[in-house]
Amino acid sequence: MAISNPSPGNSRDIAAAVLTQSGGHSAPYATSHPLEIRTLQLADPKPGEVLVRIDAAGLCHSDLSVINGDRQRPMPMALGHEAAATVLALGDPEEAGLAVGDRAVLVFLPSCGQCPTCQSGEGYLCANGAAANGKGELMRGGTRLSCQGEHVHHHLGVSAFATQAVVDRRSLVKVDAEIPPETAALFGCAVLTGVGAVMNTAGVRPGESVLIYGLGGVGLAALLGALAAGAQPVHAVDPSPEKRALALELGAAIAVAPGDEGGVPATDVVVETVGKAAVLAQAYKAARRGGRIVTVGLPNPAESLEINALSLVADGKTLMGSYMGSSIPSRDIPRYIALWRAGRLPVERLLTSKGSLEEINELMDRLASGTAIRQVILPDW
The missing domain is CATH 3.40.50.720 (NAD(P)-binding Rossmann-like Domain)
Structure with missing residues (x-):
């Protein structure tokens, strides 16, 4: 664990899948257990951030690449970056266009909206968002996750293999509540x-x-x-x-x-x-x-x-x-959902299976073996 202490403030206990060593576990992961389900402390959201309940989280090779060491990230880290969620609290109560109870899709790269790439309409190449992701932090600096007083890093600004998360407002796109969460989650990455x-x-x-x-x-x-x-x-x-x-x-x-x-x-x-x-x-x-x-x-x-x-x-x-996908999430996720509603993007056909947070290592084995397409975790909250 890192030795620095998180900022003081109100927090709540959550369950999350935490990786402490990248590339240090051999398959099968059901035996070596690279991901440990731990009780973490999740701090309140800052202005410009949102506290969400994770309703469904998809497993992706980008998660696996951190586990097997192909993609080096700071440790320890709470993994997961593709998810559907429900808004529980706003860091800024006056946040426009978002309210407690709203359903949302989480995305794995926040954009600052101010750098040259964002200003040119290429927020998917935002250097500030990429830098925050590389450091395992949120866009506004630091982490909101800790374990017994020590920092735990965020995975791609999301850390969705958990019961709750704090994300930047730009890591979230509001969607209609009637979309099944296991389907909605897939729009965030796949x-x-x-x-x-x-x-x-x-x-x-x-x-x-x-x-x-x-x-x-x-x-x-x-x-x-x-x-x-x-x-x-x-x-x-x-x-x-x-x-x-x-x-x-x-x-x-x-x-x-x-x-x-x-x-x-x-x-x-x-x-x-x-x-x-x-x-x-x-x-x-x-x-x-x-x-x-x-x-x-x-x-x-x-x-x-x-x-x-x-x-x-x-x-x-x-x-x-x-x-x-050279995508602007706020523009493209609603567009792709509209195609799904029209029957032209049957995204639900990609869903292989659903499992629990406790099954995360077994699900990673299926992903690594190539037998699964998209598996979704439904946290028990």
Whole structure:
């Protein structure tokens, strides 16, 4: 544990899944228990912050990458970054457009609204939000979590594997109360990232062909987004027969195992969601001349990408990174929910199972094995 003391103030006890060592536990996690359910103290929200009850929290590879050491973060840390929640208290009682009892989707990157990227409409690249996330703090500095007087860091400004959380107001988007929380949670990361990569970053147009590498929650969300955007045909690559079968059910024209892409023609847009440099290199080759390649996967920082430099000019290809689906959450989450209501984004099909906070390590094993798409924790509060 860190040795510094949190700021004094009112607090409440919560249950949360805490990681104390990144990369120090081997699978199966059900045996090594990298995540411990602990009683933490959660301080009151400051002005510009919100206290929420976590109604549902999704498991994502971004959580797993902190556990296995691919993504180094300050320890100890309360994990979880994709969630649906209910507002319990406001740090500023006069907070416009938000009230106690409102339902919300939590998002994993707050934006300051003042830096050059935010001012230019690219809040998903907010340097201040990224810096706070890297330090495991909230946007207004410091942490609101502690254990026996010692700081516990926030994961991506959310720490959703818990019964309650304090988040920045810009980490929260109000949604309608009738959306099931286990569905609403998926809009905060999987849908925001996958659908956004297709609609915002790539700007897929009706009739364009799309190829997706990786059919986890983000990859399948990208597939749904491509179909909603009018892409035809949509192809997919994944080693899991079950995920390929689901892709076909959802509307993919072809779904093949890695190595079997030979029958897939060169594609207008290729989306890579696996988070491996070698897969991104394959995705680059799969794009047609003049095609666009979008990567949303987060590889280990030690990996490097090797491509033919001449092809960027000679083939006119465009390689784009997409963080958070190049999305503005306050704009795009309501838009994607509207598509869900219209039946054009059946996000609930991505939900593999629901579990309890106490099952977190077993659920991480399923995520690591590739057998799960999106699992959701329903905290017992």
